[in-house]
Amino acid sequence: MNATKFRRPSTAVTTAAAVPADPLQALDRIDRAILRQLQTDASISNVALAAKVKLSAPACLRRVERLKESGLIRGVVALIDPKAAGAGMLVIIGVVLDRSTPESFAEFEKAAQMVAGCMECHVVTGEFDYFMTIRTRDSDSFNRLHAEQLLYLPGVRQIRSFMVLKEILSTTKFPL
Amino acid sequence: MNATKFRRPSTAVTTAAAVPADPLQALDRIDRAILRQLQTDASISNVALAAKVKLSAPACLRRVERLKESGLIRGVVALIDPKAAGAGMLVIIGVVLDRSTPESFAEFEKAAQMVAGCMECHVVTGEFDYFMTIRTRDSDSFNRLHAEQLLYLPGVRQIRSFMVLKEILSTTKFPL
DNA sequence: CTTGAAATACTACTACG
DNA sequence: CGTAGTAGTATTTCAAG
Numbered sequence: 051m052n053a054t055k056f057r058r059p060s061t062a063v064t065t066a067a068a069v070p071a072d073p074l075q076a077l078d079r080i081d082r083a084i085l086r087q088l089q090t091d092a093s094i095s096n097v098a099l100a101a102k103v104k105l106s107a108p109a110c111l112r113r114v115e116r117l118k119e120s121g122l123i124r125g126v127v128a129l130i131d132p133k134a135a136g137a138g139m140l141v142i143i144g145v146v147l148d149r150s151t152p153e154s155f156a157e158f159e160k161a162a163q164m165v166a167g168c169m170e171c172h173v174v175t176g177e178f179d180y181f182m183t184i185r186t187r188d189s190d191s192f193n194r195l196h197a198e199q200l201l202y203l204p205g206v207r208q209i210r211s212f213m214v215l216k217e218i219l220s221t222t223k224f225p226l
Numbered sequence: 227m228n229a230t231k232f233r234r235p236s237t238a239v240t241t242a243a244a245v246p247a248d249p250l251q252a253l254d255r256i257d258r259a260i261l262r263q264l265q266t267d268a269s270i271s272n273v274a275l276a277a278k279v280k281l282s283a284p285a286c287l288r289r290v291e292r293l294k295e296s297g298l299i300r301g302v303v304a305l306i307d308p309k310a311a312g313a314g315m316l317v318i319i320g321v322v323l324d325r326s327t328p329e330s331f332a333e334f335e336k337a338a339q340m341v342a343g344c345m346e347c348h349v350v351t352g353e354f355d356y357f358m359t360i361r362t363r364d365s366d367s368f369n370r371l372h373a374e375q376l377l378y379l380p381g382v383r384q385i386r387s388f389m390v391l392k393e394i395l396s397t398t399k400f401p402l
Numbered sequence: 403c404t405t406g407a408a409a410t411a412c413t414a415c416t417a418c419g
Numbered sequence: 420c421g422t423a424g425t426a427g428t429a430t431t432t433c434a435a436g
Contacts, residue, residue, distance in 0.1 A: 088304035092268070095429095097413065106421050111414070124307040128264035130400045131300040137400065142350060142357055159394050171395040174318060174388040181318055181388060185400065212350040212357060218335050219347040222398065224306045224313065224361065271414095272429065282406045287429070 077122075080105060082226045084113055085123070089223045092126045129222070137167060137185040140214040141192055144178035147205045154205040155179075161203050166195070178210075189213070253298075256281060258402045260289055261299070265399045268302045305398070313343060313361040316390040317368055320354035323381045330381040331355075337379050342371070354386075365389070 077085070083103045087094065094102075100110035117123045132138060147154055155173070162171045162182060170183040186192045192213075200209055253261070259279045263270065270278075276286035293299045308314060323330055331349070338347045338358060346359040362368045368389075376385055 085304070085306065089306060090303065091301060092304045093302040095413065096415095107413080108415075108422090109420055112420090120310070121307055122310045124305045125267060126269040126302065126304050127266065127398055128261070128268045128302050129300045129398055130261065130265060131297055132400065134296070134298045134300075135400055135402070140348065142348070163395050166401050168395060169397055170393075172316065172318070172390040173392040173394065174390055176386065176388045178388065180394075181390075210352065212352045212354065214348040214350055214357075216349040217346075218349065218356075219339050219344060221345055222303055222305055224308065224311055225342050226311070271427090273427085283428085284407090284430075285405055288404080 077226075081113060081117065084110070085117065085226055088114070088123065088126070132185055136187055139186050139188055139192055140217065141184050141186065142212040142214065143182050143184065143200065144210045144212070145180040145182065145203070145206060146177075146208040147179045148207045149205065150179070157204045158206070165199055165203075257289060257293065260286070261293065261402055264290070264299065264302070265402075308361055312363055315362050315364050315368055316393065317360045317362065318388040318390065319358050319360065319376065320386045320388070321356040321358065321379070321382060322353075322384040323355045324383045325381065326355070333380045334382070341375055341379070 080103050084099065087099060087102060096111050096114070097107045099114070100107040103110060105113075114123075132140070145158075147158060158180070159171070162168060162180070165182070165184065167185040168182055169185055170181070172181050173179065174181050184192070184195070186195055192211075196209070196211065200206075256279050260275065263275060263278060272287050272290070273283050275290070276283045279286060281289075290299075308316070321334075323334060334356070335347070338344060338356070341358070341360065343361040344358055345361055346357070348357050349355065350357050360368070360371070362371055368387075372385070372387065376382075
């Protein structure tokens, strides 16, 4: 086995500042205004957006395209109202696995992504290995999902469910 | 005080079916295809969308507008990449309040929405009163937020933090 | 009630200053 | 970055299934 694999990495604190301290610092006031608007409503036309940020339409379009190409804008999507779509129930579940092996984690993650209505799945520190959020129709359908799918996820030792009684805040908007 | 306030509501199981069983049932194959597409990428032009769902442009546009007016499409927004925006860290926190009074809940909820980077906040069943998810720059900035804001949220008895080590899945796409 | 074809108005996009 | 011009799209009208 190669000994370099276990060589302690240099801590290189002095070069840390070379990594962009804050990618947002490269954005001026106008870019931020564009992002704020598009995060709120991206169905606005480019000319209307340009007027809002006090720019000509081509200049505004160039900025938007730059923001997309840079990856800062990951995409433009339609948001569906869960209640209107018949999935008014939201459940947060904490998962503990049997064993903490790479294979066990990988297997669980593969299966977790297939769970219908799974919106989020994260590895976390603390008393759980994973947190997942699942959208479903009602408590009946969740109970079915729980009994038929969640409990059969590979390597699961324990599942604790936190049913959401009231959604105070649920946003995709990022503070700029 | 009005006695009717405490009258037991009729359980009316027989009329439950009168409430739209599944709002999605009213949607045909084409509407679903439109929603699937727009949830993935809403920056597509209407003509391109119309071609995808094999419809004329005007007919397609009418359906999209109908879906918006019905509230099923809650909005069209740009998604920002958290890492690129300098908030690569995600923390899920469970909150327990001191007292379970309406005033206590209301006060907390008002304050919680003001927390910078708070993406979600939900009332839950179980050992916590609330779950919140918070986006922040790094562990330093979260530590600052924790010490300066979270611990001072009104009525908080306990806060337990689950730092997200790996985001397996994070989607806005709803299963249709 | 919904669709599709044609006509118009507006917008995105390009080239250039 | 802005102005002007072109290409393409959104949107309305209307006739037909």
